[in-house]
Amino acid sequence: MNQLEVDTIHRDELIGLRRSGRVTLVDVLSPESYATRHIPGAINLPVADVTRRAHEVLPDRHAPIVVYCGGPT
Amino acid sequence: MQAVGLLRQLGYTNVRHYPGGLTEWFATEATNAGPLDVPQPRLPTRVAQAFPRVNLSTRFIDALSERSVGALFRWWVGIVVGCGVAFWLLSSFTGAMLMSQGQPIGAGVSGLVSAVYFSAVTATSVGYGDIVPIGPARLLAIAEAATGLILFGCVVSKFVSQRQEQLIGEIHHIAFEERLGRLRSNLHLIRTEVQAAAQLCAGHDVAPPEAIARVESVAMIFVGELHAVHDLLYRPQQAPGETMLEGILALLASVFREFSELLACVQRQGTEAAPLLRANLATMARLAGEICGDCVPRQFAPGLRVWMDQIQRLAGELTQI
Numbered sequence: 001m002n003q004l005e006v007d008t009i010h011r012d013e014l015i016g017l018r019r020s021g022r023v024t025l026v027d028v029l030s031p032e033s034y035a036t037r038h039i040p041g042a043i044n045l046p047v048a049d050v051t052r053r054a055h056e057v058l059p060d061r062h063a064p065i066v067v068y069c070g071g072p073t
Numbered sequence: 074m075q076a077v078g079l080l081r082q083l084g085y086t087n088v089r090h091y092p093g094g095l096t097e098w099f100a101t102e103a104t105n106a107g108p109l110d111v112p113q114p115r116l117p118t119r120v121a122q123a124f125p126r127v128n129l130s131t132r133f134i135d136a137l138s139e140r141s142v143g144a145l146f147r148w149w150v151g152i153v154v155g156c157g158v159a160f161w162l163l164s165s166f167t168g169a170m171l172m173s174q175g176q177p178i179g180a181g182v183s184g185l186v187s188a189v190y191f192s193a194v195t196a197t198s199v200g201y202g203d204i205v206p207i208g209p210a211r212l213l214a215i216a217e218a219a220t221g222l223i224l225f226g227c228v229v230s231k232f233v234s235q236r237q238e239q240l241i242g243e244i245h246h247i248a249f250e251e252r253l254g255r256l257r258s259n260l261h262l263i264r265t266e267v268q269a270a271a272q273l274c275a276g277h278d279v280a281p282p283e284a285i286a287r288v289e290s291v292a293m294i295f296v297g298e299l300h301a302v303h304d305l306l307y308r309p310q311q312a313p314g315e316t317m318l319e320g321i322l323a324l325l326a327s328v329f330r331e332f333s334e335l336l337a338c339v340q341r342q343g344t345e346a347a348p349l350l351r352a353n354l355a356t357m358a359r360l361a362g363e364i365c366g367d368c369v370p371r372q373f374a375p376g377l378r379v380w381m382d383q384i385q386r387l388a389g390e391l392t393q394i
Contacts, residue, residue: 032338041368
């Protein structure tokens with residue numbers, strides 16, 4: 001898919017959003033990685049499970065969601 | 074980012090990607106703020122721009138703040154003694170550098186004592202004038218006076234600010250304890266109110282309007298207290314005692330249970346929930362949904378985690394009503 005279509009968010013803005021509590025953070029790494037460490041407050045939804053489980057862990061389709069993975073590699 | 078695309082395809086409209094990911098987040102963790110913790114005190118941008126980060130005075134202040142009062146004082150004493158010895162050596166080698174009543178101080182032990190005495194009088198900027206420097210010794214005396222004065226000022230200010238910091242810490246602690254106590258008694262009051270509303274509700278076929286009003290107002294207060302508990306768990310700076318926290322969490326869980334029973338009663342009797350109540354319920358569910366053993370940023374004792382998980386579960390049930 002086209003990389004340019006993805007809206008990105010910077011760390012500072014993310015910190016602000018987390019503080020206001022109006023965002024759902026989604027960790028798309030494996031459950032093992034999530035167990036080791038994750039951004040506090042994030043929920044785990046591995047990429048492989050997105051299609052199957054998205055509707056149960058993210059019931060609101062219009063709520064703000066921020067997705068992250070390992071890092072800028 | 075594959076997951077973002079997938080979520081978009083599934084109909085999620087407001088999805089964004091944080092490209093920094095775990096690496097960036099944890100690399101800069103020291104400066105991160107938790108979801109609801111106290112904002113870090115920061116200089117206004119204009120002030121920060123007027124004093125660029127890397128300059129001599131900033132570095133000087135940083136270096137000072139890393140050292141203890143004792144270390145700074147030892148430095149000061151070192152300068153006094155060192156300069157005294159330097160004056161004495163200068164006097165001994167060149168004949169006359171320090172003059173006492175028109176006579177050069179001697180080269181012996183009494184001369185050394187006089188030189189150190191002169192050094193101390195200079196460094197404290199007292200300057201009795203009973204011993205005076207002449208020639209190149211004047212340069213050293215002025216340099217010593219300037220350095221000694223600055224350093225001594227640092228010792229004094231550091232000493233005072235240490236005490237202040239200690240006092241501020243104590244005040245914070247007292248305020249925190251007070252807040253915890255208030256939080257607990259508020260939860261007790263809410264519980265009583267919930268029980269009273271439940272009684273009002275139970276005696277009727279159709280929930281009377283005053284019962285609905287009471288449920289609405291108690292929900293509003295409850296949301297406020299829930300916010301305080303949420304804040305408490307997500308605040309990294311101050312941790313409440315375990316017993317205190319367990320009491321609060323247990324109380325919160327029981328209020329939650331009784332509150333959902335009350336809601337069930339109100340709804341069973343066929344009364345449409347008021348919009349204000351709905352909004353408060355949504356906030357309640359969101360806040361409590363973030364209270365669980367694994368989602369709070371700190372590790373708590375297993376006993377506390379059980380209570381947190383229970384609160385999250387009760388919140389989940391609340392949304393289904």
